[in-house]
Amino acid sequence: MLIKLKINEKSFPNKTIFKDTSLEINEKDFVVIYGESGIGKSTLLNMIGLINDFDGEYYFNDILIEKKNREQTRINNFSYLFQDPYLIPYLSVYDNIVLPLKNMKADVDKEEIMGICKRLKIDELIERKPNKLSGGEAIRVSIARSIAANKRIIVVDEPTGNLDSDNAESVMNILKEENSKGKTIIMVSHSKEFEKFFNRIIKIENKKIIC
Numbered sequence: 001m002l003i004k005l006k007i008n009e010k011s012f013p014n015k016t017i018f019k020d021t022s023l024e025i026n027e028k029d030f031v032v033i034y035g036e037s038g039i040g041k042s043t044l045l046n047m048i049g050l051i052n053d054f055d056g057e058y059y060f061n062d063i064l065i066e067k068k069n070r071e072q073t074r075i076n077n078f079s080y081l082f083q084d085p086y087l088i089p090y091l092s093v094y095d096n097i098v099l100p101l102k103n104m105k106a107d108v109d110k111e112e113i114m115g116i117c118k119r120l121k122i123d124e125l126i127e128r129k130p131n132k133l134s135g136g137e138a139i140r141v142s143i144a145r146s147i148a149a150n151k152r153i154i155v156v157d158e159p160t161g162n163l164d165s166d167n168a169e170s171v172m173n174i175l176k177e178e179n180s181k182g183k184t185i186i187m188v189s190h191s192k193e194f195e196k197f198f199n200r201i202i203k204i205e206n207k208k209i210i211c
């Protein structure tokens, strides 16, 4: 088992989001999380991605994750793709893409990065600053950054919402390709349009995770 959450409770000051529920994720899963707006999809994604804490237990590779090994587990294994691309405005597209690698002091293989950019059709934009990109281009740059980081798990919060359906389909194809290469992908989506891409569907209902 790659990831296991045993949730006693996850609450915000005036709202309980999850109560007595659990979730398991296998290596190489491509999972989608469905549920109505405000039900806790992004919260669950952040719990899975070790960004949000909760009352319960979190196992990674069957090892209990506690305060002391939490940060390192997160840094070593997860990359994130959010609805907002969160590009750094004063860095070029290329420098934005390699930033996580530089932060980890990992080697940057320019050829490999350019290959990712070609697949995402942003290879001609690498010198530009983010404010000269269209919304769809900026999202594709953030996807390149999350793939270039080369982590085992990619956590994805509805990146296709602001894209037209051709662009959204090509993003899904690229994620599927990464999944076929062995990455585990956990994704929140509102639309049922991409169901064929996933091997597992998770729903949130009445504070429970339903697999």
Ligand SMILES: Nc1ncnc2c1ncn2[C@@H]1O[C@H](COP(=O)(O)OP(=O)(O)OP(=O)(O)O)[C@@H](O)[C@H]1O
Pocket (backbone or CB within 6 Å): 012, 013, 015, 017, 035, 036, 037, 038, 039, 040, 041, 042, 043, 044
């Ligand atoms: N940091 C926080 N403090 C207080 N309440 C929060 C916090 N984060 C989320 N919430 C609340 O928890 C609930 C679940 O939020 P979450 O963002 O997980 O929903 P969601 O299912 O992702 O919704 P959407 O589909 O609209 O993105 C919402 O009612 C939200 O207002």
Ligand SMILES: [Mg+2]
Pocket (backbone or CB within 6 Å): 041, 042, 043
């Ligand atoms: Mg959300």
